[in-house]
Amino acid sequence: xxxRQIIVISLVAVGFILLVLELIRRHKMRERYSxxxxxxxxxxxxxxxxxxxxxxxxxxxxxxxVNNLFFFLAVISLFLMSLQFSIALSSNYARFxxxxxxIGLLETRVRELESRRPPEDQSKGA
Amino acid sequence: xxxxxQRILAIIPAHREAGSVGKxxxxxxxxxxxxxxxxxHSPDDTAGxxxxxxxxxxxxxYTLGYGGALQTGYLYAAxxxxxxxxxxxxxxxxxxxxxxxxLAPVLAGxxxxxxxxxxxxxxxxxxxLLRRMGQRLFGGIAALITRRKITDPTxxxxxxxxxxxxxxxxxxxxEDYPDADMLVLLRRMGIRVLEVPVKMYPSGAQSMHSGLxxxxxxxxxxxxxxLMATIRTLPREGAP
Numbered sequence: 001x002x003x004r005q006i007i008v009i010s011l012v013a014v015g016f017i018l019l020v021l022e023l024i025r026r027h028k029m030r031e032r033y034s035x036x037x038x039x040x041x042x043x044x045x046x047x048x049x050x051x052x053x054x055x056x057x058x059x060x061x062x063x064x065x066v067n068n069l070f071f072f073l074a075v076i077s078l079f080l081m082s083l084q085f086s087i088a089l090s091s092n093y094a095r096f097x098x099x100x101x102x103i104g105l106l107e108t109r110v111r112e113l114e115s116r117r118p119p120e121d122q123s124k125g126a
Numbered sequence: 127x128x129x130x131x132q133r134i135l136a137i138i139p140a141h142r143e144a145g146s147v148g149k150x151x152x153x154x155x156x157x158x159x160x161x162x163x164x165x166x167h168s169p170d171d172t173a174g175x176x177x178x179x180x181x182x183x184x185x186x187x188y189t190l191g192y193g194g195a196l197q198t199g200y201l202y203a204a205x206x207x208x209x210x211x212x213x214x215x216x217x218x219x220x221x222x223x224x225x226x227x228x229l230a231p232v233l234a235g236x237x238x239x240x241x242x243x244x245x246x247x248x249x250x251x252x253x254x255l256l257r258r259m260g261q262r263l264f265g266g267i268a269a270l271i272t273r274r275k276i277t278d279p280t281x282x283x284x285x286x287x288x289x290x291x292x293x294x295x296x297x298x299x300x301e302d303y304p305d306a307d308m309l310v311l312l313r314r315m316g317i318r319v320l321e322v323p324v325k326m327y328p329s330g331a332q333s334m335h336s337g338l339x340x341x342x343x344x345x346x347x348x349x350x351x352x353l354m355a356t357i358r359t360l361p362r363e364g365a366p
Binding site for chain 1: 164184197201205
């Protein structure tokens with residue numbers, strides 16, 4: 001691995017970590033969804049430091065090129081993230097549906113209660 | 127139709143049904159039912175027309191689809207202690223005159239779910255081939271699992287006991303529409319299902335089996351839903 005490659009990978013990884021931190025600071029990303037992104041950034045940062053180790057793991061797993069191992073890991077990471085988002089979306093839809101139903105029920109109940117109030121009370125509330 | 131001591135709720139889910147929902151509501155009010163229209167965020171005057179015809183109206187702030195609107199009606203019925211529910215469509219497809227037939231077995235304690243079938247008793251109408259094929263395929267699979275033949279598993283014309291309404295308020299109830307998968311679930315829960323003939327008219331709504339993608343999605347969704355209904359752990363009834 002060349003020095004230029006080490007510098008580029010390190011800068012991208014550090015920049016990515018800073019971006020995720022900034023998104024959390026601005027409440028644009030919740031902590032629970034940041035973990036996998038941090039893990040990927042730290043893994044990228046570890047590439048220049050542990051390149052020999054990665055090369056050994058690649059050989060043991062049958063990858064001809066160590067880069068193929070990185071591509072494989074990247075695809076797996078993206079797959080896991082998509083899965084996490086699908087689970088979060090499904091869970092959020094269930095909550096959304098329940099909220100919409102409860103709003104509809106409560107609105108109807110409020111309308112019924114208001115229609116039962118004596119006229120003088122209604123004029124006070126107006 | 128109902129005994130004086132029995133409280134019946136007619137649930138009518140509606141989306142863009144101004145022009146037809148009023149007639150359905152009036153017909154059900156005339157039968158002595160409380161009528162609830164769940165307006166699935168229609169942009170037209172569905173809610174106003176239903177109110178003027180004598181229905182209570184729940185207007186959802188966003189569109190949830192047929193299943194979500196129906197389930198809102200079940201939640202209302204459970205909260206307000208109704209003894210039985212009859213559900214029918216707002217587009218006039220289901221003849222309100224058949225409501226007593228759908229409710230009678232529930233009120234007599236003979237069944238917890240009564241399905242109004244368009245295919246028995248000669249009360250139906252021609253159904254598009256693809257739709258009929260889908261119904262036959264999954265109805266057949268459900269019949270194999272439940273060892274009971276149901277001719278019209280997708281019918282929206284149903285009578286339900288208070289027990290089933292509580293079950294339908296849970297996450298077991300499908301998000302889009304109940305189908306053969308619910309028959310499998312009901313069987314597993316020991317809930318009694320009965321079919322009665324009802325009068326139905328063709329619907330002007332677009333079929334869930336039209337186009338290319340919809341039938342493929344239906345095939346996938348129903349296969350998965352029946353599998354899940356077979357293997358899913360069921361909650362204990364009465365558990366929160």
